[in-house]
Amino acid sequence: MGAQRMKKDLGLTRRDFMKLIKPEEQNEIMAAAVNSPALNMWLYKLSLADDVQLDHPDLVVGMEALVLAGVLTEERKSAILSGQAPA
Numbered sequence: 001m002g003a004q005r006m007k008k009d010l011g012l013t014r015r016d017f018m019k020l021i022k023p024e025e026q027n028e029i030m031a032a033a034v035n036s037p038a039l040n041m042w043l044y045k046l047s048l049a050d051d052v053q054l055d056h057p058d059l060v061v062g063m064e065a066l067v068l069a070g071v072l073t074e075e076r077k078s079a080i081l082s083g084q085a086p087a
Contacts, residue, residue, distance in 0.1 A: 011051030
């Protein structure tokens with residue numbers, strides 16, 4: 001089994017997932033979570049995850065909430081969920 005396949009099966013570490021999000025986006029996410037109990041809870045649940053599956057429904061819903069909150073664009077959400085590191 002190749003490294004890519006194992007990564008898909010096991011998911012990303014939380015650290016590797018955070019590397020997909022630009023530092024300024026990370027700051028905006030944290031700021032938005034201060035004023036949104038739902039986003040705050042999503043971040044808390046994310047922090048408890050053993051790994052991050054980019055196609056997991058809970059992650060997709062949370063990322064969509066970040067778009068609706070104006071924190072991420074639809075384009076950035078799609079890039080993150082497809083595992084593309086920021087330029």
